[in-house]
Amino acid sequence: xxxxxxxIGSYMLHNYLIETPQGWVVIDTGYAGAxxxxxxxxxxxxxxxxxxxxxLTHAHNDHAGLLxxxxxxxxxxLVAHEESLPRLACGENAMPEGIGxxxxxxxxxxxxxxxxxxxxxxxxxxxLILASEAEQPFLAMGLPIRxxxxxxxxxDSIGLYLEETRELFCGDAAANAVIAPARQAVLMxxxxxxxxxxDKIIALNPSRIYPSHGNPFAVDDLIKxxxxxxxxxxxxxxxx
Numbered sequence: 001x002x003x004x005x006x007x008i009g010s011y012m013l014h015n016y017l018i019e020t021p022q023g024w025v026v027i028d029t030g031y032a033g034a035x036x037x038x039x040x041x042x043x044x045x046x047x048x049x050x051x052x053x054x055x056l057t058h059a060h061n062d063h064a065g066l067l068x069x070x071x072x073x074x075x076x077x078l079v080a081h082e083e084s085l086p087r088l089a090c091g092e093n094a095m096p097e098g099i100g101x102x103x104x105x106x107x108x109x110x111x112x113x114x115x116x117x118x119x120x121x122x123x124x125x126x127x128l129i130l131a132s133e134a135e136q137p138f139l140a141m142g143l144p145i146r147x148x149x150x151x152x153x154x155x156d157s158i159g160l161y162l163e164e165t166r167e168l169f170c171g172d173a174a175a176n177a178v179i180a181p182a183r184q185a186v187l188m189x190x191x192x193x194x195x196x197x198x199d200k201i202i203a204l205n206p207s208r209i210y211p212s213h214g215n216p217f218a219v220d221d222l223i224k225x226x227x228x229x230x231x232x233x234x235x236x237x238x239x240x
Contacts, residue, residue: 001144003162005210008041012177013062014212016169017045018160020143023052026076027160027169028212029066032118038066039073048074053128056080057171057212058154059087059094065118078127079137081149083156085129091120094154099189100234106179106186107235130158150201152194153185161204168206173197174222176214182225183217188234195229198222 001021009015009030015038018025024046030038042048051074057063058081067088071078080088087094093116101107123129128137130147138145144163150173151157159170172185173194179186188194201209202222210216 001164003144003165005167006045008038008045011215012213014210015041016210017042017051018145018162019046020145022141022143024050025053025055025138025145025160026051026070027055028057028063028171029054029070031062032065035066035069038070051076053077053079055158055160056084057159057169058157059084060154060172061093061116061118063171063212064088064121067121068119071121071124078121078123078129079147080123080127080129081156081158082129082131085123087154087156088121088123092117094189095237096155096189098234099187100236102184102186102188102232102234103179104235107238109179110187110237148200148204150197152188152190152192152197154189155193157197161206166205166207167210168201168204168208169210170201171212173201173211174209175211176217176221177211178214180214182228183211183221184225184229184232191229191232191234195226198226198229202226 004019006017016027054076133149146161148159148161150159153172161168174183206219208216
């Protein structure tokens with residue numbers, strides 16, 4: 001089955017879309033307040049009503065900021081981890097005990113951000129809320145798209161694996177931006193879980209990894225930097 005990948009985002013924040021015979025799957029959205037621009041970029045590819053599913057990799061402000069507007073205007077169904085629900089209802093990035101940054105610079109930059117909030121989201125009754133990897137809504141539809149649970153960056157982190165081409169959309173389970181030279185997310189809720197998620201990705205042996213932040217890269221990069229996660233100490237968030 002031929003699935004086409006589109007990107008209407010940027011190096012620092014990708015907005016991937018997967019074109020399928022059963023409609024378009026949008027992966028995440030963007031920061032609150034940018035829906036008009038997002039809709040314009042999306043409209044250059046397809047009408048909004050072709051978006052049938054919005055797949056949320058995790059409930060952070062840069063991924064869920066436009067979620068309310070996109071779901072409402074497109075009529076699409078949300079696909080998300082069940083642990084995203086209380087986070088979406090709160091409308092603010094969760095900061096559980098033990099969370100930290102992978103570098104002192106990242107902790108400092110985070111303290112300089114204006115906010116980490118977004119409009120709260122209450123999913124519709126038709127939302128596909130996933131409690132385990134046993135639930136595979138896209139495979140059940142006949143689409144070769146597998147949901148992969150990838151906790152560590154957040155407890156609700158999930159990704160999409162295209163089974164025929166072995167391409168993986170990992171959200172923030174890895175990164176390839178300037179502030180992430182070792183492919184690590186700059187923020188982690190649980191280092192050990194994050195490392196296990198990398199082990200899962202490496203075992204999948206994807207042909208290409210598409211992070212939300214930075215350019216796509218080869219799985220060899222995760223193999224190269226995997227040992228850096230062992231015993232990694234996090235820097236506590238700084239007060240704003």
